[in-house]
Amino acid sequence: MTDLKKKDETAAEHGKCMLNRRQFLMYSGSAAAAASTISISLFPGQAQAKARVVGYPRKLVAKLSQLKENKPLDFNYPDDGPNTSCFVVKMDGAKAGSGIGSQRDVVGFSYLCTHQGGYLTGKYQAVGEHRVLGQCPLHLSTYDLTRHGIIISGQAYQSIPQVLLELDGDDIYAVGMMGLIFGRNENLMEG
Amino acid sequence: MATKYYLPEDNSPLPPKSAEVLTTCCDYCIVACGYKVYRWPVGTPDGGMKAAENAFDIDFPSGPLQAWVAPTQHNVVMHKGRPHNVVVIPDKDSKVVNINGDSSIRGGTIAQKCYNPDKPTNDRLMSPMIRINGTLQPVSWDMALDVATDLMKYTVKQYGANAYGMKIYSYQYVENTYAGSKFARRSMKTANWTMHDTPANVTSTPGFRDAGFDNFGPACKDWGDAEVLMICGTDPYETKTMIFNQFIKPAIDGGQKTIWLNVRETAGIAYAKNRGNALFIQLDPGTDTPVLGAIARVIMENGWEDSEWIKQTVGQQ
Numbered sequence: 172m173t174d175l176k177k178k179d180e181t182a183a184e185h186g187k188c189m190l191n192r193r194q195f196l197m198y199s200g201s202a203a204a205a206a207s208t209i210s211i212s213l214f215p216g217q218a219q220a221k222a223r224v225v226g227y228p229r230k231l232v233a234k235l236s237q238l239k240e241n242k243p244l245d246f247n248y249p250d251d252g253p254n255t256s257c258f259v260v261k262m263d264g265a266k267a268g269s270g271i272g273s274q275r276d277v278v279g280f281s282y283l284c285t286h287q288g289g290y291l292t293g294k295y296q297a298v299g300e301h302r303v304l305g306q307c308p309l310h311l312s313t314y315d316l317t318r319h320g321i322i323i324s325g326q327a328y329q330s331i332p333q334v335l336l337e338l339d340g341d342d343i344y345a346v347g348m349m350g351l352i353f354g355r356n357e358n359l360m361e362g
Numbered sequence: 363m364a365t366k367y368y369l370p371e372d373n374s375p376l377p378p379k380s381a382e383v384l385t386t387c388c389d390y391c392i393v394a395c396g397y398k399v400y401r402w403p404v405g406t407p408d409g410g411m412k413a414a415e416n417a418f419d420i421d422f423p424s425g426p427l428q429a430w431v432a433p434t435q436h437n438v439v440m441h442k443g444r445p446h447n448v449v450v451i452p453d454k455d456s457k458v459v460n461i462n463g464d465s466s467i468r469g470g471t472i473a474q475k476c477y478n479p480d481k482p483t484n485d486r487l488m489s490p491m492i493r494i495n496g497t498l499q500p501v502s503w504d505m506a507l508d509v510a511t512d513l514m515k516y517t518v519k520q521y522g523a524n525a526y527g528m529k530i531y532s533y534q535y536v537e538n539t540y541a542g543s544k545f546a547r548r549s550m551k552t553a554n555w556t557m558h559d560t561p562a563n564v565t566s567t568p569g570f571r572d573a574g575f576d577n578f579g580p581a582c583k584d585w586g587d588a589e590v591l592m593i594c595g596t597d598p599y600e601t602k603t604m605i606f607n608q609f610i611k612p613a614i615d616g617g618q619k620t621i622w623l624n625v626r627e628t629a630g631i632a633y634a635k636n637r638g639n640a641l642f643i644q645l646d647p648g649t650d651t652p653v654l655g656a657i658a659r660v661i662m663e664n665g666w667e668d669s670e671w672i673k674q675t676v677g678q679q
């Protein structure tokens with residue numbers, strides 16, 4: 172477990188290495204603090220940002236007790252249309268940004284590579300302290316599931332979209348999504 | 363109050379049928395992949411999800427390898443005094459290098475380089491700057507060029523032609539490279555001129571040309587046609603992505619052998635190893651030259667070299 176502890180960085184350290192250096196888009200916290208938001212903490216106990224979840228359906232996707240360690244469970248989100256393959260996984264104690272459960276190790280993500288839409292089904296890997304999705308069968312993009320799906324290596328244009336989860340007793344609900352799903356121009360399609 | 367948390371966007375506009383379409387190249391590496399720019403005024407309708415309603419002529423949601431606009435591929439720029447949407451995506455009609463519109467993470471996000479004062483490009487210099495009385499100040503191009511010319515003349519007069527030096531990007535567009543080199547070498551008559559990564563006008567892979575290779579000689583296709591590739595100190599998956607994705611990766615799938623010398627097991631190496639026909643020599647930083655020398659020695663001791671080829675090519679510039 173000691174190597175897992177290394178991941179428990181402060182938000183400041185996290186910001187230094189990933190957000191500022193890569194010049195990611197900044198987001199105005201005050202503008203985002205409207206009613207329909209959910210708190211995003213990179214790691215528990217740290218300051219929180221708000222993600223917009225307005226309009227997203229609240230969907231029961233799994234029961235916590237039903238999840239086996241490191242075994243992804245598939246579901247569709249935010250609707251049942253094309254490009255909605257997602258999974259939820261309990262990452263065997265690896266604490267993650269937006270992770271839920273007592274160990275903050277339960278996360279949800281899209282299966283569609285945000286490069287050119289390669290299917291990442293079966294590409295979940297747990298190696299040592301690392302929890303990754305990849306390599307994509309098309310051009311090898313690989314994503315870090317402990318850090319909101321940021322690209323570790325590869326050609327994708329953005330992080331793999333993360334499904335925001337909520338825990339209600341033993342029930343895991345999908346309640347929103349961060350990042351645009353491959354192939355869509357809006358995550359929420361009309362009709 | 364801005365937070366430093368990354369909250370990615372969950373939508374992006376599709377270009378309408380009426381969008382202007384320009385072609386361009388990615389300028390991040392010598393592969394020069396083809397891109398298409400779609401431009402339409404902000405405030406006019408975006409494209410719709412039906413093939414008949416967007417510039418890509420496909421229905422959305424799109425499928426694997428079809429056109430798509432990631433939020434990082436959209437930007438807003440001023441054009442003819444009016445804000446315009448620009449979408450820059452790899453050209454799905456590309457017939458060479460990034461065939462069918464493949465892309466790397468660098469080229470894939472070139473829309474982010476377009477100047478937009480609301481984005482990280484807001485620190486871009488909009489005019490030349492000269493330090494006057496200790497403070498950097500924006501000045502006109504005329505003034506900057508006058509000052510530079512006077513200083514260059516003074517320097518050459520005082521210290522000789524070689525006191526003027528030029529470092530120039532070597533594989534940008536021919537027009538720029540040609541004009542810059544001609545100016546330095548013919549007009550300024552300086553020997554103090556070189557390209558981006560070299561200390562003098564020599565090849566960036568010392569010894570390579572002497573050994574009979576032109577390092578920019580091979581066609582992209584040669585990387586796939588070779589039976590064995592030895593790749594030292596780089597991973598083309600990361601540095602020349604399209605050469606890897608379009609030529610080397612399919613060749614590895616077809617049995618091409620690769621030998622890698624690298625400090626880290628990067629993605630291209632990991633892939634080749636998984637396919638089972640790669641040798642990965644993970645070395646300590648800075649030891650490539652002794653390792654290559656040792657390999658050359660074993661080859662020489664066993665007489666495995668092609669002496670006829672060496673006689674004909676080595677040192678025969």
Ligand code: SF4
Pocket residue numbers: 388389390391392393394395460465466467468469470602603604605
């Ligand atoms: S391989 Fe990548 S960096 Fe090089 S030209 Fe193509 S898109 Fe640009």
Ligand code: FES
Pocket residue numbers: 284285286287288289307308309310311312325326327
């Ligand atoms: S589609 Fe996944 S890396 Fe290209």
